[in-house]
Amino acid sequence: MTTSVRLSLSSLRAHRRRFAGTFLAVFLGVSFLAGTLVMGDTLRAGFDTMFGDATAGTDAVVRGADTITTPGEGQGARRPVDTGLAATLARVPGVAAAVPDIQGAGQLVGSDGRPVGGQGPPTLAGNWITDPRLNPYRLAEGRAPERPGEVVVNRGAAEKGGLRLGDSTVLRTPDPVRVTVVGLATFGGEDGMGQVTFTGMTRADAEKYLTARPGEAASILVRAAPGIGQQELVDRLAPALPRGVEAITGQESAQENTDMVSSRFLTLFTTFLLVFSGVALLVATFSIHNTFAIVVAQRTRENALLRALGASRRQVTAATLVEASAVAVTASAAGLAGGVGIAAGLQALFPAIGFPFPGGDLVVTALSLTLPLAVGVLVCLGSALLPAVRAGRTAPLAALRDTAVDSSAASRTRAVTGLALAGLAVATTLTGVLVSPSVWLAGTGAALAWSRSSSSARSPPAPPSASSARPWTGCAASPAPSPGATPCAAPGGPPPPRAPS
């Protein structure tokens, strides 16, 4: 066995260049896989923190109990609750404050006359909740709206629309409403909840413009008196609730928001990267099989010599497999580093293209290291298995014959064809990704700022989601991604020469 190892390592040293392509393919596949996992964990942790921070003061959320799920929309809509319920709940012992959370659609018009947020991320409006601990938004500058027509805008949206304190503009609800910006807000320490724009109005304005009938709220946010736990608060609220209305803890609500982001944004986003990872690993499979088939064929005499001198079939097979594992382990290990690099790169890239990446360090879990490593090694060994077994079956007599050794150098035609195919593949992929905004949007989630550069003029703003629930609902609207076709340009190679029999 040790001889097998030594044989294969010395052979690897001697043929380093031959394994470059194999190395690259495994490296890329593992990189994408690891990058995707690290990225997903990091984003999830970031969103956890963001929602946790934003809704830390909300101890319970009262809302319609039943969801009305329409096909194609994962998150069902809930029946609104009566704003009057807030007053009732405020009298329940243990409740410090209860306020209605009125939500609707409202697209701001920027100083240049164009709508802020385009067709992509949800554009929301609601009542500015005056209890600062129940309001997920924090006032960063200016003041809360007091008179009709006064609004607070999240800072990210204001910057995007070129709106400053004191500016007047129009809010499309979709009926145009004349508003004046009197305050700028942050969400969970960020300039906004992703790319979502939020406009906070007075409660009267919100009831007037945002809901079908006055007196309807998406939910009622409740804060507990000191010393009352979240679950205890929910238990106390329960008797006071009318039929069809439920109360959940603030933690559950935050968790639901995070899950929703995970299931929408993250799933689509990671699917996108995983497809690349899969393609790379598929290419790796062909490349590895091809490379080792050639290596084994070229080494027929060497393997035959080993067999003649007393190497068992297993030793010869093992030598080839050890070679494959060496490539697999180094390429996969490099791939892990590459994957963390990809995640770090995306983390840096996101703010640059206008998407505030939730803060925090990269989250690298054991799973996001071991899984890609295992996949890389398995793919490599699996693809090399057949050639390795064939190597073990070499007849010892082949050593005594003047076997024709394949000495064809890499032909120019093949190199040119390969390069052309690779170029075509890259072009097709880029076209697929860039030309169709749906793919990009689906892949990266509506929260990405693609719409800012390419969007609005072409198509009308997406109609606001009927769902009264949470802002992320709008993301789901984009059609399923059809990732750009990536022709799998498996490296061509000479057919393995056969030993004359």
Add this chain to the structure above:
Amino acid sequence: MTTTATTTRTAARVADAVKVYGAGDTAVRALDGVTLGFPAGRFTAIMGPSGSGKSTLLHCAAGLDTLTSGSAHIGDTELGGLDDRRLTLLRRDRIGFVFQAFNLVPTLTVAENIRLPLDLADRRGDPEWIDALVDVVGLRDRLHHRPSELSGGQQQRVAVARAFAGRPDVVFADEPTGNLDSRAGGEVLGLLGRAARDIARTVVMVTHDPVAAAHADEVVFLADGRLVDRMASPTADRVLDRMKAFEVPS
């Protein structure tokens, strides 16, 4: 077929050896009933014209190929009864090989090539013996070179050292000097002869070169797959004369 070596033990032998390649009309009888023993501690050369079956005889006697009928023994072990795995182990532990070309693993050093059969067996071997072998073949200063850095003669000397490294029962050499000039060839043949005479090793060599055959203790002649003659204490001239006899119909 009478034998002159009844007093000595045979290290390897074949009996009624028949080897047929192909089938039906195209069948070729490469060996046609050869019975022959290779006495231990002796250097035997197998000669014959092209197509006489001398290489086939060597391959079948050495367990590299199987007989169609008849038997082949290494010591007391009948090769026909061994499966691939046991045949492999037998080659590894009891037989040494020197081939005409491509004897060495190109990616291993000289020292690693010499130790290869021992390493494959996971055996330590006898370091003093191997050390002495290295001096005998004169490769002390080449131990860490790769085969591609050696001359053809040096490569064959490495192969000779490897063949004897594990103290095998018998060393089979298939045209070991076929690719060498006469001086380098003479060195290799001298080594094989010394191994037989000085340290009582059994060497069986196939060659078509009368000068090479003259290094052996005995020459056996094959023609058309049959054993036709044997010659003790050969000289190059006598071997050449005998070979010439094959060319004229007798």
